[in-house]
Amino acid sequence: MKSTLLFILTLLSPSLLSSQEIDPILVSVKERADSIISFQASVQMEVDISFVNMPVKEAEIWFTKGAPISISSEDFVMIPKRGLDFTLNELYRYPFMTLSLGRVQLEGRDCHLVKIIPTTDASDYSIASVWIAPETLQVLKTQISTKKNGVYDIFYSYSGAQEILPAVIKVAFEVSGVKIPLRFLGRDTQIDKGKKADSAQERGAIYLRIAYSGLTRK
Amino acid sequence: MRNLIRTELFKIFRQRKTYYAIAAVFVLEAFIMVSAYFQGREFLDVFLENLRESFEFQGNLLNGNLIIYLVLNSFWFHIPLILMIVVSGFLTTEYKDRTVEAVLLQPVSKRNYIISKYIAALVFTAFILGILIISTFLLSYLFFGQGDLVVFLEGLSFYSATEAFNRLMIAFLVGSLTMFFYAVVSITLAVLFQEATVTWIVAALFLIGTTLLLRLEFDSEWVNSLFFPKLTDSWQYVFFSEIPYRTILNKSLVLIGYTGLIAWIGIRVFQKRDIT
Numbered sequence: 001m002k003s004t005l006l007f008i009l010t011l012l013s014p015s016l017l018s019s020q021e022i023d024p025i026l027v028s029v030k031e032r033a034d035s036i037i038s039f040q041a042s043v044q045m046e047v048d049i050s051f052v053n054m055p056v057k058e059a060e061i062w063f064t065k066g067a068p069i070s071i072s073s074e075d076f077v078m079i080p081k082r083g084l085d086f087t088l089n090e091l092y093r094y095p096f097m098t099l100s101l102g103r104v105q106l107e108g109r110d111c112h113l114v115k116i117i118p119t120t121d122a123s124d125y126s127i128a129s130v131w132i133a134p135e136t137l138q139v140l141k142t143q144i145s146t147k148k149n150g151v152y153d154i155f156y157s158y159s160g161a162q163e164i165l166p167a168v169i170k171v172a173f174e175v176s177g178v179k180i181p182l183r184f185l186g187r188d189t190q191i192d193k194g195k196k197a198d199s200a201q202e203r204g205a206i207y208l209r210i211a212y213s214g215l216t217r218k
Numbered sequence: 219m220r221n222l223i224r225t226e227l228f229k230i231f232r233q234r235k236t237y238y239a240i241a242a243v244f245v246l247e248a249f250i251m252v253s254a255y256f257q258g259r260e261f262l263d264v265f266l267e268n269l270r271e272s273f274e275f276q277g278n279l280l281n282g283n284l285i286i287y288l289v290l291n292s293f294w295f296h297i298p299l300i301l302m303i304v305v306s307g308f309l310t311t312e313y314k315d316r317t318v319e320a321v322l323l324q325p326v327s328k329r330n331y332i333i334s335k336y337i338a339a340l341v342f343t344a345f346i347l348g349i350l351i352i353s354t355f356l357l358s359y360l361f362f363g364q365g366d367l368v369v370f371l372e373g374l375s376f377y378s379a380t381e382a383f384n385r386l387m388i389a390f391l392v393g394s395l396t397m398f399f400y401a402v403v404s405i406t407l408a409v410l411f412q413e414a415t416v417t418w419i420v421a422a423l424f425l426i427g428t429t430l431l432l433r434l435e436f437d438s439e440w441v442n443s444l445f446f447p448k449l450t451d452s453w454q455y456v457f458f459s460e461i462p463y464r465t466i467l468n469k470s471l472v473l474i475g476y477t478g479l480i481a482w483i484g485i486r487v488f489q490k491r492d493i494t
Contacts, residue, residue, distance in 0.1 A: 051373035052269070053459040055381070059276075075378060076277030076366035078269065149271050176268040204272070 023098040023114045026130065029137050032164055033087035038064045039165065039215040045077060049175055049204035054078070061210075063087075080206050082144055082152040083171035088130070091116050091144070094123040106131045106140055124148065136161045150174035150201075165215070169208040174201045219330050226338035230308060236342070239304040243350050246296055250288050251361060254280065265370065281365030282358035283382040289354045290386060293393045293453060295429060301346065301397055302404040302421040305339045309408035310417050332488040336405055336481050343401040344394070351390050369457045377457075385456050393453035395470050399477045400425070406484030409491075449473040 041061050047054045059073035061084070069084055071077070085091070099115040111131040118125065124147055131141040138161075144152045152173050156166035230236050258280040266275065312318045321331060367382035369375050377385060404421050411417045431447035442448055452469040455462050 049269075052376070053373060054376040055378060071276060073276060076275065076279055076368075076376065078273040078275055080273055081271075173272045175272050206273075 021098070023100045023112075025100075025112045025132055025134060025137070026098055026114045026116070029130075029132055029139060030088070030092060032137050033089075034065075035218045036063070036065065036087060036164060037216045037218060038062070039212055041165075041210045041212045043071075043211075044207075044209040045079075046207040046209075047078060047204075048207065050202060052204070078206070080152075080171045080173070080208075081149060082146070082173070083154050083169050083206070083208065086165050088139065088142070091125070091128050091130075091142075095119045096123070104131070109133065109140065111140055138163070139166075164217075165210070165212060167210055169210070170205055171208070172203055172205040175204040176201055219334065222326065222330055222334035223337050223341075226308070226334050227341060230338055230342050233307075233311075235304055235307055239300055239346055240349060242300045243297075243346060244353065246292055246300075247289055247350070247354055247357065250292070251285055251357065254285050254288060254362075258284070262368075265368070265374070269374075278363070278365050279368050280362065281367075281379075282355075282360075282362040283365060283367040283377075283379060283386065285358040285362050286354050286386050287367060287369060287382075287457075289350070289358070290389055290393065290453070293396060295425065297346075297350065297397060298400040298425050299422065301343055301401050302407075302425060303418055305342065305401045306404040306408040306417045306421055307414060308339060308342075309335055309405060310412060310414035313408075313412045314414060328489050329485060332409065332485050336402060336484070339401045339405050340398055343397050347390070347394050347397055355386075371454065371457050375457060375459055385461075388461075389453040389456040392456060392466055392470060395473055395477075396450045396453065399450065399473055399480075402477045402481045402484075406480050406487075409484040409488045443468060444472060446473070446476045449476065 040063075043059045043061055045057045045059065057073060057075050057077045059071050059077050059079075061072075062070045063086070069086075071079055071084070082090075096116050096118045099117065101113040101115060104111055104113045110133075112134045114130045114132065116128040116130060118127075125144050126147055127145050129141075129143040130139060132138070133140055136158075138158055139156055141156065142152075142154045144154070146152065150173060152171060154172070155170040157168040158165075159167040262279050263270075266279075269275075309318075312321075318331075322328060364379045366379060367377045367386075369377075403424060404417070407420050407424065408417050411420055428447040428450060431445070432451055434445075434447070436442050436445065449469045449472055452466045452473070455466050455469075
């Protein structure tokens, strides 16, 4: 599957050489993100899934370069598997090649679109697209096709043109409807794992509103 | 009248079966807690399996509020069954021991006597529910701690610990009306059938029938709002994201009406019937 994809991309690419070099704008974005040494933030999480009713949750997050992000909350929180990687380090974790698709429009804004293609099976995603605002080097959107958990569309909004870290992140994903009808946990219900397995996929989203404190950079 | 009620309550709390009922409540609670301890995580995993593909979870959902919610769900069948068996015994035992005749040989009106039975049954039900509610909250929080509540009602609803506590309290209070209804029904069944075993069987059938009929959906909203089996689930509405207070109030008022009607039927039958 991956080799077919690479073959097609190679055919479509105007230059084989340029497709295998790391996109310079992405390199600039990465260097900018790499300048972040640590930060702390308060996050408000709002889940938007048709079959989930959850109040807005609050959590504290800590990031230190080279370590996984840590999250703490007094409540029960659902943390999206993608979207909290503010510096996109997860995408750069394994060897990859990039394919620059040049200028595109994203919600009326001029963007530079780059495809990131891992060159090793160890990666947990098969391809990622990154929309970058070329003037500010801010990532506006990523679309990550994971190997196990479907496609994530992640939208980033910033409080200012100079900000490296986003103030609002929307993570959109595919999710299967829950049909677990547990008699003792609710009304009109019985366990039916078969039905649950067949339940249709739908799109859900989680909104993260982030207030940073203690951002340290090189 | 007051003396009659006092006498009835005295008799109730001198009877061994009263303490069996209390013991049954504790056994039920213990059973739910032990099952939740050993199987709760498995159920929650099944519950959240699909979401686990997109999310990681932080926090404990197997907490005191979930246990209280599970105990509350015994309002569907177990608690009414215990109440109906014990409460109907308040009268059937007296028929069997012929104390009804002995009491009515005294200057006591039949009407006052049977009304005092109904009132004593309501007081006993309130007492059992009080024990259930207090012990459930205390033991659940003691052994499982606080935390968010997750329920499955037209989707997954999560409530913060404070919100969960408030909703659970309201649900217990609203559900208590259903328990009072069953208590009154069991006294009326005792009036009608007199014999303990027959009354128990009819009471159990009544409960099973009500639970099954609850699932019937009629095209007419009017029928749905007046058909008594559909009035026994008001406490579940407390767990909808937006609590439909109006619906709960309407259902509760109609259920109170039914409770009064069934008590009135029992009183009339008891008054008209000769005690032999």
